[in-house]
Structures are given as C-alpha cells and as structure tokens.
Amino acid sequence: MIEAKVSDILNRYARDESSLIAVLQDLQEEYSYLPREALEQISKEMNVPLSRILSLATFFKAFSLKPKGKHPINVCLGTACHVRGAQLILEKFERELGIKTGETTQDLLFSLEAVRCLGCCGLAPVVMVGEEVHGKVTQTKVPAIIKKYKK
Amino acid sequence: MAVEKEKLYRVHLMVCAGTGCVSNHAFEIKEALEKEIKRRGLEKEVKVVTTGCNGFCERGPLMVVQPGNIFYQMLTVKDIPYLVEEHLLKGRPVKKLMYQPPEEKTPVPVLSEINFFKKQVLVALRNRGLIDPEKIEDYIARDGYKALVKALTQMTPEEIIHEVTISGLRGRGGAGFPTGLKWQLVRNAISPDNEKYLVCNGDEGDPGAFMDRSILEADPHSVIEGMLIGAKAIGATQGFIYVRNEYPLAVKRILIALDQARYYGLLGHDILGTGFDFDIRVVRGAGAFVCGEETALLASIEGRLGEPRPRPPYPAEKGLWGKPTCINNVETWANIPVIIDRGGKWFASIGTATSKGTKVFSIVGKINNTGLVEVPMGITLREIIYDIGGGIPGGKKFKAVQTGGPSGGCIPAELINLPIDYESLTAAGSMMGSGGMVVMDEDTCMVDVARYFLSFTQDESCGKCTPCREGTKAMLDILTRITEGKGTEEDLGLLEELADTIKEASLCGLGKTAPNPVLTTLRYFRDEYIAHIQDKKCPAHVCRSLNVYKIDPQICFEKGHGCDVCRRNCATDAIIGSKGEAHKIDQTKCIKCGVCFDVCHFGAVKVE
Numbered sequence: 017m018i019e020a021k022v023s024d025i026l027n028r029y030a031r032d033e034s035s036l037i038a039v040l041q042d043l044q045e046e047y048s049y050l051p052r053e054a055l056e057q058i059s060k061e062m063n064v065p066l067s068r069i070l071s072l073a074t075f076f077k078a079f080s081l082k083p084k085g086k087h088p089i090n091v092c093l094g095t096a097c098h099v100r101g102a103q104l105i106l107e108k109f110e111r112e113l114g115i116k117t118g119e120t121t122q123d124l125l126f127s128l129e130a131v132r133c134l135g136c137c138g139l140a141p142v143v144m145v146g147e148e149v150h151g152k153v154t155q156t157k158v159p160a161i162i163k164k165y166k167k
Numbered sequence: 168m169a170v171e172k173e174k175l176y177r178v179h180l181m182v183c184a185g186t187g188c189v190s191n192h193a194f195e196i197k198e199a200l201e202k203e204i205k206r207r208g209l210e211k212e213v214k215v216v217t218t219g220c221n222g223f224c225e226r227g228p229l230m231v232v233q234p235g236n237i238f239y240q241m242l243t244v245k246d247i248p249y250l251v252e253e254h255l256l257k258g259r260p261v262k263k264l265m266y267q268p269p270e271e272k273t274p275v276p277v278l279s280e281i282n283f284f285k286k287q288v289l290v291a292l293r294n295r296g297l298i299d300p301e302k303i304e305d306y307i308a309r310d311g312y313k314a315l316v317k318a319l320t321q322m323t324p325e326e327i328i329h330e331v332t333i334s335g336l337r338g339r340g341g342a343g344f345p346t347g348l349k350w351q352l353v354r355n356a357i358s359p360d361n362e363k364y365l366v367c368n369g370d371e372g373d374p375g376a377f378m379d380r381s382i383l384e385a386d387p388h389s390v391i392e393g394m395l396i397g398a399k400a401i402g403a404t405q406g407f408i409y410v411r412n413e414y415p416l417a418v419k420r421i422l423i424a425l426d427q428a429r430y431y432g433l434l435g436h437d438i439l440g441t442g443f444d445f446d447i448r449v450v451r452g453a454g455a456f457v458c459g460e461e462t463a464l465l466a467s468i469e470g471r472l473g474e475p476r477p478r479p480p481y482p483a484e485k486g487l488w489g490k491p492t493c494i495n496n497v498e499t500w501a502n503i504p505v506i507i508d509r510g511g512k513w514f515a516s517i518g519t520a521t522s523k524g525t526k527v528f529s530i531v532g533k534i535n536n537t538g539l540v541e542v543p544m545g546i547t548l549r550e551i552i553y554d555i556g557g558g559i560p561g562g563k564k565f566k567a568v569q570t571g572g573p574s575g576g577c578i579p580a581e582l583i584n585l586p587i588d589y590e591s592l593t594a595a596g597s598m599m600g601s602g603g604m605v606v607m608d609e610d611t612c613m614v615d616v617a618r619y620f621l622s623f624t625q626d627e628s629c630g631k632c633t634p635c636r637e638g639t640k641a642m643l644d645i646l647t648r649i650t651e652g653k654g655t656e657e658d659l660g661l662l663e664e665l666a667d668t669i670k671e672a673s674l675c676g677l678g679k680t681a682p683n684p685v686l687t688t689l690r691y692f693r694d695e696y697i698a699h700i701q702d703k704k705c706p707a708h709v710c711r712s713l714n715v716y717k718i719d720p721q722i723c724f725e726k727g728h729g730c731d732v733c734r735r736n737c738a739t740d741a742i743i744g745s746k747g748e749a750h751k752i753d754q755t756k757c758i759k760c761g762v763c764f765d766v767c768h769f770g771a772v773k774v775e
C-alpha cells in the first residue's frame with residue numbers, strides 16, 4: 017500500500033535531488049509523518065543515501081518521523097501572540113490534553129506543537145487546529161476548542 | 168481553461184477573504200449574502216466577490232460595497248437579510264454595521280474617509296480589496312500586465328534597469344539593498360551557458376509580519392508581472408517563487424495565477440510574440456526560519472539542507488546551481504510593474520531622500536487597529552501608532568514598538584516622532600526588516616521580550632557556525648536567569664560582551680543581528696533589567712517566577728460576594744473558599760497562570 021503511494025508521489029517529480037524536499041512534503045501531507053519504509057523506498061528509487069534524506073527530515077520543522085494526531089494543534093508563539101499571552105495558552109493546552117508540546121495524545125486524536133507566527137497577527141493569540149484558525153483565544157476558551165474536535 | 172465572459176452588475180459586494188476574515192467566518196457571510204440575494208431576485212444585479220486581505224483585520228469580517236466604497240465591518244450571518252433589504256433594495260446604507268471611531272458619535276460610511284485608510288498610499292497593495300485574486304481578468308482590468316507589454320515591446324534591458332535605479336527602490340525584505348544596482352550586477356555577471364535565475368523570496372519568517380502573505384494571496388499576478396519584467400532586464404530564463412510552508416492559501420493562489428498567465432501567453436515560450444521565454448516554478452519551504460537568508464534559501468531550492476554559506480561570492484555571481492541569480496522579496500517584486508508603468512521619477516517623488524516610495528507595515532500587538540497598512544516612507548511613528556493604529560487599547564500607556572523581527576530592536580515611546588525610513592530605524596538600533604511592527608504597552612516586560620527573541624533565534628539557529636549556535640544559547644541562559652530573579656549585575660556586561668562577539672563572528676544575517684533585541688532593550692530599558700536583578704520584581708508583572716497572585720478578601724467578599732468563578736476556573740485547585748465567602752490562594756499549589764486574574768469581574772485578584 018505504502019509502496020504504491022510512494023511511487024505515485026515520486027512520479028509527480030523528476031527523480032533528481034532538487035525534488036527531494038517536495039517529495040518529502042507530499043509524503044508528510046499524505047501520512048502526516050514520514051514512515052521509515054517510505055524513506056527507504058525513496059532512497060532506493062531516487063538513488064540518494066538514506067542518511068541524506070534523514071538529515072533533511074530532521075532539519076526542517078515541517079517533517080516528523082513520528083505519527084501525528086488526527087487534529088494537529090498549532091499554538092502560535094509569534095511576537096504579537098507572545099505579548100498577548102500565547103505561552104499561557106500553550107500551557108493550558110498541555111494541561112487539558114495531558115501531554116507536553118511536541119507530543120501526541122494516546123488516542124492519536126491530538127498532537128500539540130508550538131509554531132512561530134502563522135501570519136494572522138491581527139487575531140492574536142492564534143491557535144490553528146488542522147486547517148482551521150481560531151483567533152483571540154483565551155485560556156478559558158481552550159476546553160471548548162478541544163471539545164469541538166473530540167466528536 | 169475557458170475564458171468566462173463577464174456580465175455587468177449594478178453592485179459588487181467585495182467580501183474580504185484574507186486569513187483573518189476567513190477565520191472570522193467570511194465564507195459563511197458570503198454564502199448568506201448569495202442566498203439572500205437570490206431570495207430577493209437580485210442575482211442578475213448584484214455580484215459577491217471574494218477579495219484578498221483588506222488590511223483592517225481587527226474589524227473582520229469585512230465587506231465593501233462598490234460603487235460607493237461603503238465599508239461594512241464585524242458582520243454576522245444574522246445581519247445579512249437586513250443589510251440586503253436596506254442597502255441593496257431600498258438604497259439605504261446600514262449605519263449600525265459601519266465603522267465608528269471610538270471617540271466619535273457617528274459612523275464613517277466611506278472606506279477612504281476612515282482614519283485607518285486615510286493616510287495610506289497604495290502601490291504594492293494597489294489592488295487590495297478590488298479584485299478577485301483567482302481571476303487574471305480582474306488584474307488585467309486594473310491595468311495589470313500593461314507594464315510588461317511596455318517592458319517587452321518598448322524598452323531595452325538597460326532602460327528597464329535605469330528606470331528601477333532612478334526609482335530608488337530598495338529591497339523590502341530587510342537589508343534595503345538598492346534593487347536597480349542588484350539587477351545591474353546580475354545582468355553584468357557572466358554565465359558560461361547563459362543561464363541566469365530569478366528568485367522571489369516569500370519565506371516570510373519574521374514573527375509579526377504578514378505583508379508578503381497578503382500580497383501573494385490578494386494579488387499574485389503583481390508578483391508574477393514584476394518577475395517577468397525583472398527577467399527581461401537581467402536576461403533570466405527561469406524563475407522560482409519560494410513560499411513559506413505555513414501559507415497554503417498563498418501557494419494555491421500563485422499556482423492558479425501561473426496557470427492563467429501561461430494560458431494567456433504571458434508566461435512560457437515566446438511571450439506576447441516577442442520571442443522572450445520565461446517560466447516560474449513554485450517551491451514550498453519546509454519550515455526553517457534561516458531559509459529566509461538568501462544563501463540558505465538557494466540551498467533549500469536545490470534540495471539541500473537550508474544552511475547559509477559565506478558571502479562573497481554573492482548570489483548575483485554564483486547563486487542557484489552556481490549560476491548568477493537575482494533574489495528579491497515579494498513586496499519588492501510587486502512594486503516593479505508600477506515603477507515601469509508610471510516611471511521611476513514618480514516613485515522617487517514619494518518618501519524621503521534615501522528611502523523612496525512606500526512601505527507595507529503590519530501593525531500588531533497592543534494596538535486598537537491591528538492590520539496591514541501601506542504608507543509613504545518617512546511617515547512618523549506617531550502617525551502610524553495613533554492616527555492609523557488608533558492608539559493603545561484600554562487607555563494603557565504606549566511603551567515601545569518592535570520593528571525588524573528577531574533581527575530588529577525595540578524603539579521606545581520617547582522616539583515617537585521618529586520618521587520611519589531605513590536610516591532612522593538603523594540609527595535607533597533597530598532596522599526596517601520586512602515591516603513588522605509589534606506595539607507594546609505598559610503591561611509588556613522588555614526583558615521578557617528580549618528573552619523571547621533570543622529563544623526564537625536560538626531555536627532557529629541552524630547550528631553551522633559556533634558564535635550563533637553557542638552564543639545565542641549563552642545569552643538566552645542569562646536572560647532566563649534574569650527573568651527568574653536570579654540575575655546579577657555582572658550579567659548585563661556579559662550580555663553586551665557576548666552580543667559583540669556574536670555580531671562580529673557569525674556567518675549569516677541571522678546570527679549577526681540576533682543580539683539586536685537585547686542591545687536595544689538594554690539601551691532604552693536598562694531600568695527594567697535592574698528591577699529584575701536588584702528588586703527581584705517584574706514591573707509589568709509578566710515574568711511569572713517573580714509574580715505572586717493574591718485575592719483581596721474585602722473586595723472579593725463585599726463586591727463579588729464570593730462569586731466562586733475563580734475557584735471553578737483554577738487548573739490546580741489552588742483557590743480555597745466556597746460561594747459566598749472571601750477566597751484565598753494556596754501559594755504552594757499556584758502555577759501563576761493568571762486565569763483567576765482574567766476571570767475576576769471585581770478586580771479582587773491582584774498581582775504583586
């Protein structure tokens with residue numbers, strides 16, 4: 017199954033090294049992480065050492081080697097959000113979900129990340145769950161946001 | 168792709184679909200409008216258009232009615248039937264949905280009369296709110312690609328470069344390098360196989376800045392047209408637009424725009440029948456702040472680790488795959504078509520002696536009118552903060568404004584009359600950067616802000632060179648110590664010493680500028696550092712280790728009648744007391760999250 021998907025992604029690009037990051041991005045989008053066997057296949061088919069692929073996968077923040085939750089929660093810690101109390105919002109999420117930043121809940125429903133500026137500073141503090149942006153978040157609004165995605 | 172023949176409508180409703188308004192349910196507003204228009208049988212007369220970011224994000228969701236330029240704000244789905252009936256059927260604009268300045272009694276109906284918009288001069292953002300970014304026809308109707316026709320059919324490369332040079336345009340991404348000069352360097356550079364590249368840097372990483380996102384989302388063709396003109400000037404055959412990973416909508420709109428431009432023969436082979444070939448590829452960033460640095464960005468386009476390399480050689484000589492490469496940022500490219508169309512002299516007539524034209528700023532943080540504005544260079548900080556920004560919310564005192572992102576610095580309230588241009592900002596210890604302005608009030612702690620930026624640069628340092636990797640970590644450790652009340656006076660000297668070394672010895676711009684937020688806060692707000700070190704106090708009550716939350720029993724009992732809201736919201740059961748009696752905080756359990764302070768309606772919770 018993974019093998020066919022990876023071939024499909026590889027076919028979208030010229031099989032040279034300049035496409036490597038784009039291939040990994042598509043893979044990340046497909047599985048919300050980079051499965052080891054997929055990386056091995058890419059290494060073989062693109063004729064790139066696995067170590068080089070892993071160096072990219074660990075350098076760029078967009079990539080994850082571990083599976084993510086169904087609803088990735090990204091709490092913005094950009095400057096505008098910071099001065100409006102974003103750190104406290106992040107900690108509230110940690111307490112409510114019972115996980116630390118960078119971790120995923122056991123039921124694989126949520127993973128929590130801190131990000132640097134989502135570019136909607138007018139709504140600070142901002143939290144993004146999946147593709148949905150929540151603006152002007154307060155600590156007291158956090159439980160309701162989580163509840164919305166639990167259904 | 169078929170070209171849709173545009174029908175004519177009596178009224179256009181321009182609904183803002185920028186990221187801010189979308190998260191405020193702009194698409195639901197659009198649907199409600201379309202439904203109501205249909206129900207009223209107006210679908211042949213009235214058209215709903217979704218536009219890019221209007222700029223006045225604070226007041227979203229927004230809509231502008233054309234003709235008339237009537238500005239509606241903070242709309243809800245419930246308002247729509249009434250709005251359609253009153254404004255569109257009866258011709259009576261709805262006052263209660265218009266913007267009313269806090270200090271005035273009557274609303275301001277027309278967009279251009281609202282203070283937020285009044286002082287703005289739109290060049291890079293010329294089409295904002297006026298076109299559908301997914302329609303090339305809309306862009307063309309606003310004189311789009313006119314400058315390209317002029318550049319391809321009536322001008323030589325030298326004439327194009329000359330026009331950009333006399334315009335005085337400088338790079339809008341941060342460093343402010345003269346654009347005309349950069350183009351000349353790439354034009355002069357020799358490439359063995361005549362390959363030259365052009366890159367649009369859309370890796371907008373500075374927290375607090377979102378103008379490039381807004382331009383790419385609201386007016387992608389302005390960037391494409393700018394790049395086409397640049398390609399003709401320097402002799403490039405292939406362009407790249409590098410867009411930040413966090414901006415999926417920008418990627419989508421750029422891809423649509425590129426397809427449309429190719430369909431119309433504005434991109435690809437033999438453009439407009441002039442024999443000129445040029446195409447553009449989109450490259451998505453993968454989440455690394457350092458990739459905004461040009462050599463790191465180029466490495467990342469080549470599929471390598473986004474690590475910077477020493478310059479020279481500059482990309483103008485040896486860039487992508489070793490070929491001469493011209494890199495400009497999104498806003499710079501968006502200015503080019505206007506400069507070619509209206510002339511470099513016209514552009515140079517705006518602004519100051521050394522900083523020409525306009526600049527887009529995002530004003531965010533502790534300010535009433537957050538949003539995106541484009542103003543002439545040389546405008547004072549006061550005009551931006553008070554006239555356009557509407558001052559500080561809640562009657563608080565303005566303390567500082569942070570410009571230039573993690574590379575910039577904090578400008579104190581005393582410098583409120585500072586003209587905003589490249590030189591004045593640098594002289595004040597900060598920099599123009601990409602144009603983010605984060606406003607801070609009396610409740611912002613400047614030591615915490617400095618620590619915040621160092622934690623950012625420390626986190627984003629790629630680790631290649633030691634001064635940046637280890638130096639920022641050492642500075643962060645000291646700043647953290649100070650915010651925890653464990654700092655000593657020697658720490659300040661040590662910070663300054665480390666800052667000098669990092670600035671001097673780092674490989675790229677990230678490290679060279681990382682100490683700036685610390686240096687400017689030490690220069691203008693040294694007393695706050697001293698308060699943390701000597702008195703073990705955070706004057707703004709931000710540094711949590713130094714805060715103690717207490718409940719005033721008298722206020723809690725007499726005014727709040729022991730309402731119990733604080734206890735119910737406390738995450739750690741640190742509040743003792745039951746309904747009807749004065750409450751108390753158990754300091755051993757308190758984690759200082761401040762929720763009790765936020766939820767108390769009676770001001771009984773105090774921070775010391």
